[in-house]
Amino acid sequence: MKDKAANISFSSGISRRSFLKSCTLAATALGLSEAMIPKLIEAAESAQRPTVIWLHFQECTGCTETLLRGSHPDIGRLILDIISLDYHETIMVPSGHQAEKSLHDSVAKNKGKFILVVEGAIPTADNGNYCKIAGRTAIDILEDIGPQAAAIIAIGTCASFGGIQAAHPNPTGAKGVQEIISGVPILNLPGCPPNPVTFLGTVLHFLTFKRLPNTDKLGRPLFAYGRRIHDHCERRAHFDEGRFAEEFGDFGHKNGYCLYKVGCKGPETFSNCPAARFNDVDVWPVSVGHGCIGCTEPNFWDSMTPFYERLPQVSIPGTGIVTDADSAGKKILGVAAAGAAIHAAVGIGKSVIKKG
Amino acid sequence: MNYEKTKVWGILLRLYHWSLVLSIIALVVTGFYINTPWTNTTLEGSVSFPMATMRYWHFLAGYLFTAAILIRIFLLFFGNRQERIWDFLPITSRNIKSLTTTLGYYSYISDEHDNRPGHNVLAGMSYLLTIVAAVFQLIAGFYLLFPEAATWQGVGNAIFGSQQEARFVHHLLMWYFILFGFVHVYIVIWNEMKSPEGLISSMINGLKFKS
Ligand code: HEM
Numbered sequence A: 001m002k003d004k005a006a007n008i009s010f011s012s013g014i015s016r017r018s019f020l021k022s023c024t025l026a027a028t029a030l031g032l033s034e035a036m037i038p039k040l041i042e043a044a045e046s047a048q049r050p051t052v053i054w055l056h057f058q059e060c061t062g063c064t065e066t067l068l069r070g071s072h073p074d075i076g077r078l079i080l081d082i083i084s085l086d087y088h089e090t091i092m093v094p095s096g097h098q099a100e101k102s103l104h105d106s107v108a109k110n111k112g113k114f115i116l117v118v119e120g121a122i123p124t125a126d127n128g129n130y131c132k133i134a135g136r137t138a139i140d141i142l143e144d145i146g147p148q149a150a151a152i153i154a155i156g157t158c159a160s161f162g163g164i165q166a167a168h169p170n171p172t173g174a175k176g177v178q179e180i181i182s183g184v185p186i187l188n189l190p191g192c193p194p195n196p197v198t199f200l201g202t203v204l205h206f207l208t209f210k211r212l213p214n215t216d217k218l219g220r221p222l223f224a225y226g227r228r229i230h231d232h233c234e235r236r237a238h239f240d241e242g243r244f245a246e247e248f249g250d251f252g253h254k255n256g257y258c259l260y261k262v263g264c265k266g267p268e269t270f271s272n273c274p275a276a277r278f279n280d281v282d283v284w285p286v287s288v289g290h291g292c293i294g295c296t297e298p299n300f301w302d303s304m305t306p307f308y309e310r311l312p313q314v315s316i317p318g319t320g321i322v323t324d325a326d327s328a329g330k331k332i333l334g335v336a337a338a339g340a341a342i343h344a345a346v347g348i349g350k351s352v353i354k355k356g
Numbered sequence B: 001m002n003y004e005k006t007k008v009w010g011i012l013l014r015l016y017h018w019s020l021v022l023s024i025i026a027l028v029v030t031g032f033y034i035n036t037p038w039t040n041t042t043l044e045g046s047v048s049f050p051m052a053t054m055r056y057w058h059f060l061a062g063y064l065f066t067a068a069i070l071i072r073i074f075l076l077f078f079g080n081r082q083e084r085i086w087d088f089l090p091i092t093s094r095n096i097k098s099l100t101t102t103l104g105y106y107s108y109i110s111d112e113h114d115n116r117p118g119h120n121v122l123a124g125m126s127y128l129l130t131i132v133a134a135v136f137q138l139i140a141g142f143y144l145l146f147p148e149a150a151t152w153q154g155v156g157n158a159i160f161g162s163q164q165e166a167r168f169v170h171h172l173l174m175w176y177f178i179l180f181g182f183v184h185v186y187i188v189i190w191n192e193m194k195s196p197e198g199l200i201s202s203m204i205n206g207l208k209f210k211s
């Protein structure tokens, strides 16, 4: 038991059947062929168990909760089984000085070899004073530990892009990991929260192939973020056919029509939600009647609100008017039309005067 | 009166102009539909595909729009004298004078008309701005059309940040084109009435009259 993540508060150990099931699930999420599953299992069973240090900054712990307390306990436990989680504030037994000691010991021992997982954004305004752990600011801790890691996994939208904390006017100057650390491979797993399968897939990929999975231009693994929600949505046929819910609870909504007109952001969002789904009962927001809110995208919140409108609002400078793009456009066009009318009237007036 | 005809616009430029007009009208109509599909059927099992069709026409018109803009950019450098960018950039004293004359003329301050064969500099500048807007519009469009293609993803993310922000800019730029279309048509008609030189027909047959 000693090396089996002794710091962790609940014992792991899952049945062989659950173990194989979870590995297969991860292989499917990764898009690997059946032939690769034994390799994945072999890697998961091997004794290498990479050291993982998990740092929490400006966050709600939702990503951790989803991983550990969802109805996928096996996935959470499997992760704890195949990695050596040396530091994780939510679930570790030690506290205070002991906790700090295990962090520093582990960093010193595994320098250049451990995986750093960051959950939460990093406040940078006012010297980073808005988030402190053990007397040090988040940015200080990250700048110290980050460069010593073999790779960094930014879990959740906050650690990836700043998330809700970075919403306008971003009083704490919240930023994602990639805006602060360079020189270490960084993988973004945005989502509020990301699917546990995505994290498990990433870890198994790392164990099997000894490197992080391929990513898109935003550093998100293609196996989970390579496709748009909209292109895999079960309501897509209704979209193409022009069958929409006009408001919640109406005929279209009750009949499972497309949620585009009530603000679904599926057309702009990359994630595996429609394929991987959540909670063991195969649900995801759109399947239960709520549009996608676009939580895996950069500038989530500012660019995705209002959630029940298609596009963000426009504020017309100098007027205090905040409205949707079309009303703003119509107002400006109205001003232009009035201008043209005045211009034409002046012209006609002048020619009348000249003739007179 | 004795009118003298001069050849001003080449065939490519005229083709560009009307392709742009046609594509913008189609793009605005289908664009509005994509944003707020105003039809809504509850008929299941029908095969009318209104959204799929509107998007199809939007992309078709998008390619026409793109072709037109590429032709115009080519002509900015390799077109005839009136079509080239140097003819209306306010960098020569002749062109700066055109700008002030035109501003005075349009605001009824003076009756002096800039009698040049090509664009007056104010018009030329607004067309340049429109071409720049069009380039951003088509980059946003292709980024939305091919969200998974690495090249468009790289370009689009660098310029707009994300799909949603590109979509927002795409929508706002639509209003720029509507506004431009309105002002453009008004000023052309206004000019045609004040100093008839065949401005409108010149876009069809390429000829202007000297007055
Ligand atoms: C004057 C030029 C154009 C105008 C006015 C225009 C207008 C629009 C509008 C209003 C939308 C809806 C966005 C929203 O509010 O959600 C849209 C969507 C779109 N446009 Fe354009 N557009 C233009 C040019 C182009 C071009 C050149 C392309 C490239 C082929 C293009 C491709 C697209 C795509 C892919 C979408 C998203 C459709 C979807 O996925 O549902 N557009 N356009």
Ligand code: SF4
Binding pocket: A229, A230, A231, A233, A234, A235, A236, A237, A239, A257, A258, A259, A260, A264, A265, A266, A267, A286, A291, A292
């Ligand atoms: S519900 Fe959302 S993701 Fe699904 S088809 Fe409609 S717009 Fe696309």
